[in-house]
Amino acid sequence: MRGGQRFVRHRVGAGETLSALSRYYHVSVAQLTAANPQVANGLGIGQVVLVPRPLAAGAASSAVPVAGAAKTGGMAAVPASGRYTVARGETLFGIARRFQLTPDDLIKLNNLPANGRVRVGQQLLLEAPAVAAAAPALAATPLKTPAPAVAPVPDKPAQVATVTPASAVEKEIAKEVDRAAERAPTRAIELVGRVTDSGMAAGIDNNGTDKYLALHKTAPVGTIMQVKNSMNGQSVYVRVIGKLPDTGENNNILVRLSPRAVQKLGTTDQRFRVETSYVP
Numbered sequence: 001m002r003g004g005q006r007f008v009r010h011r012v013g014a015g016e017t018l019s020a021l022s023r024y025y026h027v028s029v030a031q032l033t034a035a036n037p038q039v040a041n042g043l044g045i046g047q048v049v050l051v052p053r054p055l056a057a058g059a060a061s062s063a064v065p066v067a068g069a070a071k072t073g074g075m076a077a078v079p080a081s082g083r084y085t086v087a088r089g090e091t092l093f094g095i096a097r098r099f100q101l102t103p104d105d106l107i108k109l110n111n112l113p114a115n116g117r118v119r120v121g122q123q124l125l126l127e128a129p130a131v132a133a134a135a136p137a138l139a140a141t142p143l144k145t146p147a148p149a150v151a152p153v154p155d156k157p158a159q160v161a162t163v164t165p166a167s168a169v170e171k172e173i174a175k176e177v178d179r180a181a182e183r184a185p186t187r188a189i190e191l192v193g194r195v196t197d198s199g200m201a202a203g204i205d206n207n208g209t210d211k212y213l214a215l216h217k218t219a220p221v222g223t224i225m226q227v228k229n230s231m232n233g234q235s236v237y238v239r240v241i242g243k244l245p246d247t248g249e250n251n252n253i254l255v256r257l258s259p260r261a262v263q264k265l266g267t268t269d270q271r272f273r274v275e276t277s278y279v280p
Contacts, residue, residue, distance in 0.1 A: 083126065085124075115266075202257075215243065
């Protein structure tokens with residue numbers, strides 16, 4: 001936060017320009033220059049650039065729609081119905097970016113599969129239905145005679161399917177990742193207190209573990225961090241087990257991930273752009 005404005009920190013990679021950042025984040029070059037006076041002389045590899053972002057999900061609803069937003073993928077106002085119909089060629093990631101939401105928001109609101117697949121003509125909820133508006137409708141619904149209760153069958157205990165982790169350590173990590181997922185914000189206003197970075201990710205060399213682990217430049221050891229693939233919207237929660245070594249091969253790398261975490265992000269690239277987010 002600076003002057004009431006929220007920013008995302010972007011680490012400049014090889015070949016990136018102000019115009020490229022402007023197109024990627026849907027902000028003007030003038031906004032980038034105003035937030036980063038030092039970039040007037042050009043960008044350098046590894047340089048951190050502050051990118052202005054909206055403070056809350058409501059900001060997208062009150063914003064003036066961008067001309068041609070349906071074609072360009074720029075920020076658009078949420079329709080009054082709170083719903084959006086998927087058009088041909090659109091992806092969940094593109095729709096989320098257009099309405100200043102996250103793919104996770106849309107997946108939870110619409111009970112979508114984990115891969116976020118959508119189909120042409122499908123209607124998506126862009127915001128949760130108002131509970132207050134639903135209450136009168138429920139009150140007006142005539143009461144129905146309840147069906148007779150079915151007596152439980154005696155002497156037949158319920159069968160509960162259980163999955164036993166490979167070890168006690170795996171079980172504890174699974175619980176901690178689940179707790180982190182429950183704490184993950186679902187609206188942009190909750191992101192104000194989080195640390196968010198954007199940059200390149202790569203795998204941890206010679207790592208044979210099947211756990212979700214990471215080496216990060218700044219996050220403290222033990223941090224549970226969300227890592228999101230910027231290309232497809234897939235995300236994974238990982239535990240930071242150490243600081244990323246300050247070596248030549250890590251000059252343009254923000255985070256290194258275990259093979260299991262890379263697989264979860266759905267990519268086969270050696271290096272790929274991600275966004276990391278965690279509570280310090």
